[in-house]
Amino acid sequence: MISKDSRIMLEVKNLHAEVGGIDILKGVDLTVRAGEVHAIMGINGSGKSTFSKVLAGHPDYHVTGGTATFEGKDLFALEPEERARAGLFLAFQYPVEIPGVSNSALLRLAYNTLQTERGLEELDPLEFEDLVHEKIKVVEMDPSFLGRSVNEGFSGGEKKRNEILQMAVLEPKLAILDETDSGLDIDALRIVANGVNSLLTPDNAVVMVTHYQRLLNYIVPDYVHVMDGGRIVRTGGKELALELEARGYDWLRAAA
Amino acid sequence: MGTREQCFEQLLLGKAVESVGWLKPIRAEALDRARAMNFPSNRNDDWRFTDLSALYPHDFHPVVSFAKLTKADIKEYVIPGAIRLVFVDGSYSSELSDLPDIHEGVTVTSLLERLGDPLVEGIFGKHAPYKQDAFVALNTNFFEDGAWVHVAGDVTAPIHLLHVATKRETPSAIYPRNMVIMDSASGTTLVEEYIGLEDGIYFSNAVTEVVLKEQARLQHVRVQREERNAFHIGHCSVEVGKDSFYASTSLAFGARVSRHTLHVTQQGEGAEMQLDGLALVAGRQIADTHTLVNHAVPRGKSTQLHKCIADGSAHAVFSGKVIVQEGAVGTDSAQSSRNLLLSDKAHIDTQPQLEIFNDDVSCKHGATIGQIDADALFFLKSRGLTEERARNLLTHAFAAEIIARIQVPSLGESLGRTILERMNGERK
Incomplete structure (x- = not known):
């Protein structure tokens, strides 16, 4: 939802970044205000996934120029865990399996870490169980998944739902969804999208990184950005996504 | 500073321990054997990775007066509902032990009290190699006490053997000796645990002999949580009978230098053995686990998962040997060694070994090493x-x-x- 006087949450200016000695991002500008939903689209290799990893602080990706402020703080001066505590969340394109750590234990540990950061009381296991059983409805997940090791033996769709469950529990200010729609069948896509929609408020924001327009039928963006060659080459409303679906990316690439 | 020889000589001085008649010649022979030996050097194939030199500067003395502990001293180690035998610096403590008489089909006592039992005489020293192994020889001559566990039925309460070391004025040598007999079709869980209460220097040299008769089932948990400056050398020999099930979970967390040797011999057809282990070391710790599974007869099954975690400048060693004898057809064996290095200076040696002397077997093994x-x-x-x-x-x-x-x-x-x-x- 676009509201002119809502506060700026994330402001990225002229961002350059490299991975493995290869320049990927070559001057990205993006402003996200509270309450907004942004979609970043682009072909493979356009830099959209790199952009999400750089924002979350992945150690393999190095910022070589530009700035990013998140909630008024210099984002790149913060460690990944500090970014998370400041309210940034990345839903992983390829969720990590962690044998030996139960889903509920991880959720509680992460939740209580944020509670402490916010000056609030930690929840004991019983209190947390009540909370998580409410949150798990958001992604229509069977509670038996809570007792299992994080993502171990989960299907692709279950892993993505598990990412959104983490988002539901941690209530980030800004959620970056990195190709959350990839590998999902239509039912799982609907569930994941409903989950994200139910978490949207005027005080938080979502940036979706996606290859396909399909997800945007369910989570309707306020802005659609097209990334190509490490830069945002076109910004428009949700109709831009439909145009991309109809015409492909080539016409924009030529224009850029 | 002592040398390797001087340190070993000091251990040999020890102190004379009372014995019953049948035990005297065994002790005498063990001492004779020990005198002809020394600490194993790294030229010995079974010790090639493990540096014992941190032991040598110390003079270890026998314990002559025993510390008085209270139940409060050991409360964090108490397992609720367990049958508990406690030994302090190698000597039995009836005050700290908990032997409820409600358990039928199980005898759990101090070994010293039981030396007159022909059953003890019939088994003692038959499995642990006191003629070949210097540490087993030292233990056999110098042990004062340990646990006698005889299980005849199904015992649901775990049996907890807690060996406590205290801080002494001079470094001490402690020789726990345990014997465990599982009668036919009996079953229980045994926790054999070694702890240090204060940060002292001591040498804990333990030997355990375990016999499982037909269809017996034993989960044997071995926990080594000695003090950081202690030395722990343990040997466990196990004989498993027909269709029995032996599961060992062995954990090494403590001690400056530790070694655990586990020998399991499949004596009866159809026996199943599961050997799991975890060594977690940091600082300058060394932890060595050597296991041997000997499939001597047909249709045995053994599975093994051993993990090492090494941080700081620590060194973990795992050697797991599986022997399948000529007649041991239908053997099924799988072994996995998985290792985690937490620092650049930490070091892990892993050595899976298979020796197979017949064709009708299924044997797998593998090892991985990685970082976080x-x-x-x-x-x-x-x-x-x-x-x-x-x-x-x-x-x-x-x-x-x-x-x-x-x-x-x-x-x-x-x-x-x-x-x-x-x-x-x-x-x-």
């Missing part, structure tokens, strides 16, 4: 966990697979805490 998974670490940090918390969680998770095999919940929780303490102690 960078993607998992980033994922956890992206959920707000600090680097240290995330690393601890992943290390704990790596260890948890072994801890989860212990069917004594309170012990599993206590070991989980020990893991976190040991890891944090290193990084602080």
Whole structure:
């Protein structure tokens, strides 16, 4: 939802970044205000996934120029865990399996870490169980998944739902969804999208990184950005996504 | 500063221990054998990775007066509902032990009190190689006491043998000796545990002999949580009978230098053996686990998962040998060694060995060595966990697979805490 006087949450200016000695991002500008939903689209290799990893602080990706402020703080001066505590969340394109750590234990540990950061009381296991059983409805997940090791033996769709469950529990200010729609069948896509929609408020924001327009039928963006060659080459409303679906990316690439 | 020879000589001085008639010649022979030996050097193939030199500067003396402990001193190690035998510096403590008489079909006593029993005489020294192994020889001559466990039925309460070392004015030598007999079709869980209460220097040299008769079932948990400056050398010989099931979960967390040798011999057809282990070391610790599974007869099954975690400048060693004898057809054996290096200076040696003398077998083994998974670490940090918390969680998770095999919940929780303490102690 676009509201002119809502506060700026994330402001990225002229961002350059490299991975493995290869320049990927070559001057990205993006402003996200509270309450907004942004979609970043682009072909493979356009830099959209790199952009999400750089924002979350992945150690393999190095910022070589530009700035990013998140909630008024210099984002790149913060460690990944500090970014998370400041309210940034990345839903992983390829969720990590962690044998030996139960889903509920991880959720509680992460939740209580944020509670402490916010000056609030930690929840004991019983209190947390009540909370998580409410949150798990958001992604229509069977509670038996809570007792299992994080993502171990989960299907692709279950892993993505598990990412959104983490988002539901941690209530980030800004959620970056990195190709959350990839590998999902239509039912799982609907569930994941409903989950994200139910978490949207005027005080938080979502940036979706996606290859396909399909997800945007369910989570309707306020802005659609097209990334190509490490830069945002076109910004428009949700109709831009439909145009991309109809015409492909080539016409924009030529224009850029 | 003592030399290797001087340190060994000092151990040989020891002190004379009272014996019953049948035991005297065994002790005498063990001492004779020990006198002809020394600490094993790294030219000995079974000791090639393990540096014992940190032992040599110390003069270890026999314990002559025993510390008086109270139940409060050991309360964090108490397993609720367990039958408990406690030994302090190698000597039995009836005050700290808990032997409820409600348990039928089980005898749990001090071995010293039982030396007159022909059953003890018939088994003692038959399995542990006191003629070949210097440490087993020293133990056989110098042991004062240990546990006698004889299980005839199904015993649901775990049996906890708690060997406590206290801080002495001079470094002490302690020789626990345990014997465990599982009668036909009996079953229980045994926890054999070694702890140090204060940060003292001592040499704990333990020997345990275990016999499982037909269809017996034993879960044998061995916990080594000695003090950081202690030395622990343990030997366990197990003989498994027909269609019996022996599961060993062996944990090495403590001691400056530790070694655990586990020999399991399949004496009866159709026996199943499961040998799991975890060594977690940091600082300058050395932990060595040597196992031998000997399939001597047909249709045996053995599975093994051993994990080492090494932080700081620590060194972990695992050697797992599986022998399938000529007649042991239909043997099914699988062994896996998985290792986690937490620092650039830590060091792990792993050596799976298979010796197969017949064709009708299925034997697998594998070893992996790795570091904390960078993607998992980033994922956890992206959920707000600090680097240290995330690393601890992943290390704990790596260890948890072994801890989860212990069917004594309170012990599993206590070991989980020990893991976190040991890891944090290193990084602080």
